[in-house]
Amino acid sequence: MFICDCHCDTLTELYKKQIDLYENKQHIDVKRQLKLGGMLQFYAMFVPTPEYRYGGGLRYTMLLLDTYLQQMRKLKEQGIDILQVRTKEDAADVLNHQCASLLAIEEGGAIDGSLEALRCLYELGVRAMTLVWSNRNDIADGVNEECSGGGLTVFGRKVVAEMNRLGMLVDVSHMAPAGFWDVLETSSKPIIATHSDAKALCAHPRNLDDKQILAINENDGLIGITFAGQFLEEDYNNACIESVYKHIDHMLNLMGNDEHLGFGSDFDGISHPPYNIQGVQDYQPLIEYLATKYSDSTIKKITHQNVLNLLQKVL
Template sequence: MSLKLRSADFHCDVLMKLLEDESRSFTNEERTELDVTLPKLRQGGSVLQTFAIYIPERMEKSMMPILQSIDLFQRKILTSPSLKWIRTRQDVNQLNGSGSIGALLSLEGADGLQGELSMLRILYQLGVRAVGLTWNRANWGADGVLENRQGGLTGKGREFVAECNRLGMLLDVSHLSDKAFWDMVDITNKPLIASHSNARTICDHPRNLTDDQIRALIAMNGRIGVTFVPQFVIAGRTARVDDILLHVEHICTLGGEKHIMFGSDFDGIESHVMGLSNPGELENLQEALLQRYNEALVSGFMAQNALDYLLEQLPAGSKIQ
């Protein structure tokens, strides 16, 4: 297939793997410890990769491993001349025709901030531009999606949302409980993203979004990162690329064709969708999409919807107001 569209991915866990063992290589073509590497991003036509800071549950919930992850991002990822750090909308504009791959830094789970908004501001100054308040469990700010009590945002969590809105920090709902999701929808004044979640109607998993949640994200001009986590794609059998298309189609039927992007969760998963184990295999997804949708729509799904969101929602400059 000769056509290769640009690709964007709003979630991977390379930094977690580097935090566990920094001898792993992001740039070496011969090494295979990582799903997401520079050679595989180039092979997949990447124009944007979001690198999540995720601190494994066995590690301390403090700023220390978060800062170590940022250090790894700067030393192991950004040192490649092919990577451009994305912090402002101007940075996104400069990707056009440059041949560079944008690198966006996000935080998955704000446990380590311990409710201190000063820590959030410091992370903004250090270049973090997206944050999910929880992982799957409860913390100081909200309940995660697998917390039994299924509570919403705490008072501190509400302050956190307001400060993210003020700073221009993108808010990610992928791991929130349903109650916390709706609390955040009620109080945010900026469009939200679900960086790596699918449609619960297609695959009934609590990490996936209900139709009402999908409609809410669409209504606020947010984004939904269709993910490649096999158990979020289909239950009971091996997931295939065509199964991902069921989620894409369902979101489209709800009016979300301009709101779909992808959030692979590469390096955060132990098994893969058949034929989609790393960014170098994204051509298989592109080809399947082009059999069903026109090139303009597929270009949106693959990258442009994500880039448009960043152009609209990232701050104009890095300085805190």
């Protein structure tokens, strides 16, 4: 079983605790990923807001970027066959490697209002960016600002166009609804919601309503089902494998196909994971459970093929 996971906050933990990606006590390490049968993991460089709202985001991003590059180097020195995905060719080659990584940004404040910085970060390997975290930045409003009705700014529209041109995934998770619809209208390529669940099942502002889910389906984009307990169940204590299945099933039924769904665990960024999904190792029982509900072909698509297909369309 090979799994693509579109979001985690592991880099922040590695940087703050000065620990290694190969083996640690966090939600994710490569040793457990290999035991599962390999993974393509998106590693987000999360810039905390509002600390960096008025500048400094780029410098902070460099600290996490260094952490990522040093960890990739260490893994290769240990003999781990890890592919860093940068191109369509890499995406086509992922399954021929033990594991793979894709460098991402969570919170567009990372570029400090500069398209030049965005282009340099692309050169350094960044291939996906969550445009805004839950607050406000100079690109758009996050879900906590929904009452203001703010969508994509003029600068935000330029950012989306430049990301389209470069070949970067535009991520709308955390974005307030007005911005979500602006991105759909602005982006020339399929978009992604790396870590969001269904609002129809759990009315959290971070979740997507049915109209948004259908719009991503129509856009040929992808939604990464996430494991944050508060997004899965009204009472996060009840969140479990069955809850993840219910969100998947809702989206599959709504979309009427199985081509636009994947995973975005948010491991190492969630304080209330489901009680029987306590880390990356628990993809095993989750997929085993899903395999009792869906065909092999659907399992293959939602575990990895849909994400790899999206990368073919965008990179």
